[in-house]
Amino acid sequence: MDNYDVVVLGGGPAGLAAALASNECGGKTLIIEREKLLGGILKQCIHDGFGLIRFKEKLSGPEYSGRYIDMVLEKDIDVETSTFVTEIKKQGEEFLITIVNSKYGVKKIKAKAIVLANGCRERTWRQVFIQGTRPAGIYTAGTAQYFVNMMGYLPFKKCVVLGSGDIGLIMARRLTLEGCTVEGVYEAKSTPSGLSRNIAQCLDDFSIPLHLSHTVTRVFGDDRLNAVEISKVDEKMIPIPGTEKIVECDGLVLSVGLIPENEIAESLNIKIDRKTKGPFVDQNLMTGLEGVFSCGNALHVNDLVDYVSESGEIAGENAAKYAKEHKDRKLIRMNADSKFLYAVPQYIDINSLNQKVIAYFRSRDIRDKMTVKLLYDGQVIFSRKYNKLKPPEMERITFDISKLNLKDNGEINIVMEG
Amino acid sequence: MKSLNKIKSAINKNVNGEVYLKEWHKSIILEGKVKSWDDFIKAGQIAANKGYKGVVNNMEVEGFKSPPIKAPSIKDGTLDGKKVDVLVIGGGVTGCSILRELSKWDISCLLVDKEEDVAMHASSRNDGMVHPGIEPKPGSNKARFNVEGNRLYTQIAKELDVPLNRTGSLVLFDKKILKAAFPIVDARRKKNGLDKIKLVSQSEIKKYEPYADDNVGGALFFPSTAITCPYKMTVAYGENAVMNGAEISLNTIVLSIHKEEDKIVYVETNRGKIFPKVVIDAAGCFADVIADMAGDKFFSIHPRKGEILILDKKKGRLLHSVLAKPSLTIVKGNTKGGGIVKTVDGNILVGPDAYEQPLREDFSTHMENINAIANKHFPILPGINKGDIITYFAGVRAATYEEDFIVEKSEYVENLVYAAGIQSPGFASAPAISREIERITIDVLSKMMKVKKKENFNPYRKGIPDLSLMNENDRSELIKKRPDYGVIVCRCEEISKGEIIDAINSPIPTRTIDGIKRRVRPGMGRCQGGFCMPQVLNIISKEKGIDPTKVTKKGEGSNILVSETKQSK
Structure with missing residues (x-):
């Protein structure tokens, strides 16, 4: 049986960064990737805009992941691609991982620590309760992107995009460039879900209309989609009867949200935060189960890959350190108030040697001129002013806890003040 | 037998429109025009079970024109002039199981279906439950074939290598209803010839289903209820038939049937003329259309639609059998109540509902039905919620006004056999219906040719390894x-x-x-x-x-x- 210090599940940007960091810290590291090639979803993201923070350059997805893949291949990091994890069991202090691939059949691997870098999946049209028939021609933006960018095929002649998430916006542009008519982008919320830069570059520049407070309520066509029904929605995003209009089209693209993939975490009974849909973690990105770390979009859905890589590094580094030696954690809660959609990490391990905390948060609503404060025991331990906060744009803060004398019965509260 | 005049006045009193009745081949034919689909159905229901053979509803409905049957566009002669001993029309579980039973015999059999695959309509659009046979009226074909089919499934599933879990089902009752229900249900159980059922006290419910809502009076446990995969079963039946020499031609629609005297000579399809000795009508929602082509339409199918929700496997652990909580009407045995089913693949299915509508091939789903199903059934398994729904689908049941299966040789066409009106519990009944159709068909065929069993029939079919x-x-x-x-x-x-x-x-x-x-x-x-x-x-x-x-x-x-x-x- 193979023994590793750290096994990283997933060879996308989070997993690649985690493996590099683990290797850097001296951990014997393995990446398990279920697809044929490393790179994760970046393989099909041929548009640019990746790496502005990390590399101070505008790279395409494959270029960004390519840099990491090159670094991984240079290092003494084992990689198993086209390999699927069927089960993970905790055995004493270690983990027993069962994998399946063509090379070995079924094989067991032992790991001292595990990094979950499984990424996320797309919400489907059925999960947003679109009624009607079940024709061909309804695909998530990621599936449509795979058809166009990886296979070189167009799935529609004329389509409607539901949801203004970033991939939806990117695909509206991509499909237009390939000669498909994009009738419009419809968004149930009253504000766009994607980054402002994508609204400008993908819709405005191509005169694709964005219809806020509208959703697709029904689809038509027995074999292939032939029309969709669009309805206006109220403030609670409930369709308003009588506002229906029919748009003829042979395609519907869904960009209605991403869901962190945590089926493996759940199989290990790791507690999941309902807000992030990823595991609860401390500042080392260790989950509720000792020795299991989470990062990237499996932890919470990021809007920039640079932050995905950063969280991968944190998880990988701490997983390698954990594999070498570890002491008991003393966790205190870090709570974000209701003005936030969420904040990560949700816990601080006050026993950890890592006293520099990197935290990410999203505001629940669009707000101008806000101050975000961290409070401990009535004291302000961190404060920053923001001109504008909005849900699609994740914010990152760092703070030092070494001088704070945190006690195990305390808690940190994150608040937003106008 | 009630007089046609009495039935007519009963109908005209209860429906909006003008309805005329006549008797033909011992059946009632309804003609005229009514206001709505509800009126159309009501008229048929009033005319049913009044001592006639069947009800044929040929009325018009104001403002409604039945859409044409969806047909494959392909036209070729691949089947032209083909002679077969038996032609089965319809590739649902009924047709495929018949084909398989007939493949035991040294005869040539062909099944045609207009769709791209077998099991495209009701056979892939149900919850896979093998009902115990308590709901059908004692003495009905439904009762007979359901109870017998349920028993046969253990052996069939083994032979065809399709998973089948005989989990039993737990039917929850409110306190008031339970007392009234048990004697009625138990009497019907005896009449239908079911195995014993068990009265489960409130405190015992959790032993059967630990996550069920036990805030009820108690439950009845039906040990013979089983669950299997309806489309895998249909495919398996068809595959075993093919392995034993039967043929299946898909994308093949029957366009007309040509008789001489009272005998079918050939059946015209989009792939050419087929010359069968015997024709079996297992055409599901279109069984009456086939009967009409043969000049023998003594019944009408009215499409009764239902929708089912599929939940994420994650919640599969909350259930291991079938759970339902019927209203009082179910005790009387005339409505489909639906419930919660754990599939053999680990998902939970919720539903179906049942509603009359005019379209035989409309498989669209509707928010109000999805919500109603969730609101009705979710409370009996408190751990599930709307966020667990991964998708939903609809199916259409081929109901007759008599609400019973038609499993018989035609009275007026010598070489036509019916397996029609096969609606719920049709899937559960398939193994028994197919054996009865086998018996009838061989009987008919024996008058035309020497029929013997195949020496090398192989009842075993191996599924794709999971x-x-x-x-x-x-x-x-x-x-x-x-x-x-x-x-x-x-x-x-x-x-x-x-x-x-x-x-x-x-x-x-x-x-x-x-x-x-x-x-x-x-x-x-x-x-x-x-x-x-x-x-x-x-x-x-x-x-x-x-x-x-x-x-x-x-x-x-x-x-x-x-x-x-x-x-x-």
Whole structure:
């Protein structure tokens, strides 16, 4: 049986960064990737805009992941691609991982620590309760992107995009460039879900209309989609009867949200935060189960890959350190108030040697001129002013806890003040 | 027998419109025009079970024109002039099971279906429950075939290698109803010839279903209820028939039936004229259309639709059998109540509902029905909620006004046999119906030719291996032999490339995304094929040597892709 210090599940940007960091810290590291090639979803993201923070350059997805893949291949990091994890069991202090691939059949691997870098999946049209028939021609933006960018095929002649998430916006542009008519982008919320830069570059520049407070309520066509029904929605995003209009089209693209993939975490009974849909973690990105770390979009859905890589590094580094030696954690809660959609990490391990905390948060609503404060025991331990906060744009803060004398019965509260 | 005049006045009193009645071949024919579909149905129901053979509802409904039957566009002569001993029309579980039972005999059998695959209508659009047989009226065909079919399934599932769990079902009752229900249900149980049922006290409910809502009076436990996979069963029946020499021709629609005297001579299809000795009408929602073509329409099918929700496997642990909580009407045995079912694949299904509507091939779903099903059934399993729904689907039941199966030889056409009006519990009844149809058919055939059993009939059919359920050594061995079994394509359901290729090349080959999904499950999971569908498309394209733009979801016109991109070449 193979023994590793750290096994990283997933060879996308989070997993690649985690493996590099683990290797850097001296951990014997393995990446398990279920697809044929490393790179994760970046393989099909041929548009640019990746790496502005990390590399101070505008790279395409494959270029960004390519840099990491090159670094991984240079290092003494084992990689198993086209390999699927069927089960993970905790055995004493270690983990027993069962994998399946063509090379070995079924094989067991032992790991001292595990990094979950499984990424996320797309919400489907059925999960947003679109009624009607079940024709061909309804695909998530990621599936449509795979058809166009990886296979070189167009799935529609004329389509409607539901949801203004970033991939939806990117695909509206991509499909237009390939000669498909994009009738419009419809968004149930009253504000766009994607980054402002994508609204400008993908819709405005191509005169694709964005219809806020509208959703697709029904689809038509027995074999292939032939029309969709669009309805206006109220403030609670409930369709308003009588506002229906029919748009003829042979395609519907869904960009209605991403869901962190945590089926493996759940199989290990790791507690999941309902807000992030990823595991609860401390500042080392260790989950509720000792020795299991989470990062990237499996932890919470990021809007920039640079932050995905950063969280991968944190998880990988701490997983390698954990594999070498570890002491008991003393966790205190870090709570974000209701003005936030969420904040990560949700816990601080006050026993950890890592006293520099990197935290990410999203505001629940669009707000101008806000101050975000961290409070401990009535004291302000961190404060920053923001001109504008909005849900699609994740914010990152760092703070030092070494001088704070945190006690195990305390808690940190994150608040937003106008 | 009630007089036609009395029935007519009863109808005209209760429905809006003008209704005329006449008697033909011992059946009642309804003509005239009514205001709404509800009136149309009500008229048929009033005329039913008044001592006539059947009710034929030929009325018009104001403002409604029945859409044409969806037909394959292909026209060729591949079947032209083909002589067969038996022609089965309809590739649902009824038709496929009949084909399989007939394949025991040394005769030539052909099944035709207008769709791209078998099990495209009701047989893939139900919850897979093998009902115990308590609901049908004692003495009815439904009662007989349901109880018998239920018993036969253990053996059939073994022979055809289809998973079947005999879990039993737990029916919860409010305190008031339970007291009234038990004696009624138990009396009916005896009449229908079911195994004993058990009265479960409130405190015992959790022993059967630990997560059920036990805030009720108690429950009845029906031990013979089983669950299997309806479309896998249909495919398996069909495959075993094909293995034993029967033929299946898909994308083949019956256009007309030509008789001489009282005998069918040939059946015209879009693939040519077929000359059968015996014809079996197992055409589901179109069984009356086939009967009409043969000049023997003594019944009408009215499509009764139902919708079902599918929940994420994650919640599968909350249930291990079938759970329902009926209202009082169910005790009387005339409405379909629906419930919660744990499938053999680990999902939970909720539903179905039942409503009358005029379209025989409309499988669309509706928010109000989805919400109503959730509101009705979710409370009996408190751990489930709307967020667990991964998808939903609709099916259409082929109901007659008599609400009973028609399993008999035609009274007026010598060589026509009916397996019609097969609605719920039709799936549960299929093994028994098919044996009865086998008996009738062989009887008819024996008058025309010498019929003997095949010496080398093989009742066993091996399914495609489900690697995710295998022990590690067997799985490794199999992967060593066929490395494609080690390439996981569908991550939600853990389905390998090898299993998908097996499905493409199975005895009833399939080349559609949905056909593969029904056979080996890629795309059945929570991502609904978002990740694996393009891979499955590529595998089909490669295995079948067809261009990716020609790969369809479910047959003609449902192509996944439209063209190459500008720069792809």
